[in-house]
Amino acid sequence: MAVITKDELSKNVAEEPSMMTGSTPPKGWMETPVKFKPGNYAYPTKVDKLEYLNSQQGVSFPNARVWNPEDEDWKLPANWKEIIINGLADRLDRFRSLKxxxxxxxxxxACADKCHFFLGTGDPKNMPVLRAELLRSVYRKEFTLAGKLLGKMAGGREMTAGVLKEWFMYAYxxxxxxxxxxxxxYGIDTAEITMMLRELLHMVGCGINWAMEPVSNSNRTGNHMGLTPQAFKGNVDFLCEDVESLTGVKVNPTFNRKGAEVLFITPSADVFAEPGLFTCMGYLLLFEAIGLDYTWSTYASEGGNFGLFTSNEMMKKLNAKMYA
Ligand code: SF4
Ligand code: SF4
Structure with missing residues (x-):
């Protein structure tokens, strides 16, 4: 896939709807199709990552393939529309909040100017109200009497490939x-609507690698970088050596110790990257000073749950690692 240059990116910002230029779309949002071009979308999930995740118990990530959002044909399953509508019906039934x-x-x-994506892009479809409307319009058409009878007049619209592409662009x-x-x-939680959109997209194989590779790594090794338990322990040991050379205090953390009072799970960035490393060295000292009875898990070595960006089932599966 093409990599966008700085000049192309600045041209996009100057010519597209933007808070900076005051330019607005010439047509209504339903008549403004989404345009994929280098730099304005996230790359799809790699085939091997999706195949691995789809082979795991309790989760489903079908339709692994090589595809490009800039192509006309997204290589969707033949019955993709039926899958989406049934998936939405199932979620409306299970999640009262969504309904x-x-x-x-x-x-x-009131929500419009609270979203950093709208403030940054000026694209009306990045207003939370309109992001939700991308799904709500299909809900109206398929699940409400007014939408079924009056269609667009009642804010309803057909589920088409164009709508699916719009979901992919704005749900991410x-x-x-x-x-x-x-x-x-009303306390409408657009984040939850985004989660539902992504779950539906995953049902037809439209996920992004930025979320799915960390999910795959977290499931396989316990942290989003895919580092092994040995590497995790090795890094904590390095930090203990640094703490001792800097302060003279010897700290003695334990790993996977049964019977500890506290199972300590931290974002893996604390163990592998600055500035988290310094935070980690600080709490290593603190735990030593207060005599905390704690242990690290080398299998649940990621406090951030990347399943949040993927699906409820994936989130639960990764969360369960701490009980393994
Ligand atoms: S009701 Fe809530 S979600 Fe709808 S436009 Fe107002 S603030 Fe946004
Ligand atoms: S939850 Fe999503 S739509 Fe709402 S402010 Fe955050 S990024 Fe924007």
């Missing part, structure tokens, strides 16, 4: 930070 979020937005716009321009929900008078 409420689909029904209760009053378009007040949300960090699930939940800032918008804090300002919504």
């Amino acid at each position: 409420i979020f689909m029904d209760c937005c009053v378009r007040c716009g 321009q949300c960090t699930e930070c939940r800032r918008c929900s804090v300002f919504c008078p």
Whole structure:
């Protein structure tokens, strides 16, 4: 895939809808198709990562293939639309919050300027209200009487390949930070809507490698970088040596010790990268000073759950590692 140059990127920002230039889209959002071009989308999941995850118990990540979002043909399953609509019906049934979020937005716009993606791009589809509307419009058409009878007049629209592409573009321009929900008078959580969009996208094999490779690594080795238990322990040992040479205090952490009062799980960045390393050295000293009865897990060596960016099932599966 092509890598965008700095000049191309600045041209995109100057010519597309942007808060910086004040330029707005000339047509309504339903008539503005999404455009994929180098630099404006995340790369799809690598085939080997998706195949590995799909082989795991309790999760499903089908349709591993080589594909490019810039291509017309996304190599979707023949019955992809049926899969999506059934998947949405299933989630509306299981998650009462989703059903409420689909029904209760009053378009007040209080959430719009709270999203850093909207502020950064100026793209109206990055307003939380419109990000949710990408799903809500399909919900209306398929699951409400008004949408079935009146279609677009009632805010409903058909599930098409164009809509699916729009979902892929905008579901991955949300960090699930939940800032918008804090300002919504109804407490609508767009992050949860983003999660549902991603779950539906995964049902037809439309995920991104940025999320899925860390998920695959976390499932395989316990941390998102794919480092082995030996490497994890080795790094903590290095930090203990640094602590001793800097302070003269010898700290003695244990690993996978049964019976410890506290199982300590930290973001793996604390063990492998600055500035987290310094935080880690600080709490190693603190735990030693207060005599905490704790142990590290070399199998649940990632406090960040990358399943959050993928699916509820994946999140639960990675979370369960701490009990292994
Ligand atoms: S949860 Fe998503 S839509 Fe809401 S503010 Fe954060 S990034 Fe924007
Ligand atoms: S703040 Fe809440 S009710 Fe208002 S537009 Fe945003 S999601 Fe809808």
